[in-house]
Amino acid sequence: MSTACQIVVCGSIVPDPLQTLEPVAAPTGPALKNEMMLPAVLDPWAGHALYEAANLAKNQPGSKVWLVSLGPKAKLQQVMMTVAQKVPFELVALDGSASGFTDATETAAALADAIAAIPGLDKSRLLVFGGWESASRGAGATMQIVGERLGIIDQFQGVDQLTVNADGSLEIMERIEGGRHQVSKCLGAPALLGWATGNLPEPKNNPQVGMVNMRTVMPALQRAKPTKLAGEGLSFTSVALPKQLRETQIVKDKSPDDIAKEIVEWIKK
């Protein structure tokens, strides 16, 4: 039985985690100060999903990977210059906001419509991947809604491992509470997987992969459909950075014995 998969990865961009973020009020709602100036990266968990997808496609001959990404076109182009060098994929770009303050339902609707419009997509071989949460909204809601809109009811979140068996069935390890994993078996595609970290390191840049990818990335960016996320029915009454700055007591001149004693007393208290 052929186990060739059609893997669609949903993944957007987020500000580089090393940047200082400051909220500001914009006419359309909250936003980040100098948002368009902040360096961006591929959302970390979506990145893991993409690398897992590429690895799966490599091991299942005949498989193909698409990356469906919603973000400001200029920022997407910037991030794709790096991401495209990592693994082979075909980009489907949507030109719109990647802000964490957008609504998951509206984002999911745009992504699901874009997936449904991919020419030649065979639902019986479809695996939809994404990060289980983004580093922006962090809701862990978008993927489930994408799945619902595509009619996929075999869904898994916090996935760390996927095995495709010879009969096309899937074995999936999902994170649950207390550092444990739930192991499930699914009869096969279609299925949706929201990835946690997975098991693969970030692939090294490969300029040859980059050159092949860029042949489709640039045209995809040029035809990126403008996507408006209106935030219908959602309003923010406050957006604030945490104020708590602790008065740190610096203890420099105590011996390890004294420090240990103090720590043990504090733990037992």
Added chain:
Amino acid sequence: METILVLAHTENDGSLAKSAREALHAAATLHKSLAGSKFVVGLIGENVQAAANSIAACPATKYFGVTGADFSQLRYATDTAAAEAICKAAQATIVVAPATSRWARVLPGVAQRLGGRADTHVTGVAAADGKISINRWYYRQRMECVSMRTQRPWFVGIDPGSQTACDCGAGAAAVEMVTVNLGDATKRTTVIGIREPKADAQTIRPDAQLMFVTGAGWTKKQADGQPHLPEAEKLILDFLKKSRASLGSSKSLVDLGGEGQAVLPFLSHMNQIGQTGATPRHAKGLSTCCHGEEPHTVGWRFIGERRAVNLDPNCGWARGKADVLYVADAFKVMAKVNELMAVQT
């Protein structure tokens, strides 16, 4: 008029977890501040009567249940069907549920089916002048927002550990059973087991009072010019054994393995805290050999009292973020801590 539904699932033994009681408390408080609102409870599990009885003294006026062997499994297709059926039966407009891995997996999907909206990782729910608002964090715990929605039903997933658990007593609750017809398509997935480290090797303990955070410094060269990985491993594991603390780690430390460097073998990405990891809730936190700025320190955003041991007095992990920073060698300090704890236990 709002109908507030608390949605909970039973544990393997038929009881309700603390996180369910926290959601119940949040919903009951909301109900109190929303004049004219209705308050009902929906339970899902193999058998829900014992769970309903255990909270019978709560202010709910009605209990709904979906039961059967199919609902003992943590499976998207059957859980969404059950939750959808209860929401419809209860005509719920506000659905409050604990954001456990089980509910986090399904609630947005149920909201989509019912034309509603879902907000997860909620840390506060309040009502003023008849309007409901929620608190939640954005950009991985880096900014806190208060928001409102006009859409209904509105699903609110409460972050476990963020609320007080309700202490409503037991009694006899009448549960109205809701029938859910499951087609074959909902059973394409079967849960075949749970994989977990052996009891003594389990380092993630969500209910622990203390979180012990280890940084990449444990793997670096020490004063003698050599790394001391076996010693670091022994010190850390000894401390975990004696303190029953939960182990967190910086990203740089768990990433070392992927980069082919020597690592502490008991650490995995499951231990990772911070911007790209977890943000657990514990009463106290002790960090050792950690360094870094905001992306890492969000890992202990929800830790109560915080202390750190580090050789750098200007460490970004601790300055302004910890209550006490001990400038010392963590190897020496933790060896002594373990000695003292061994004597006391």
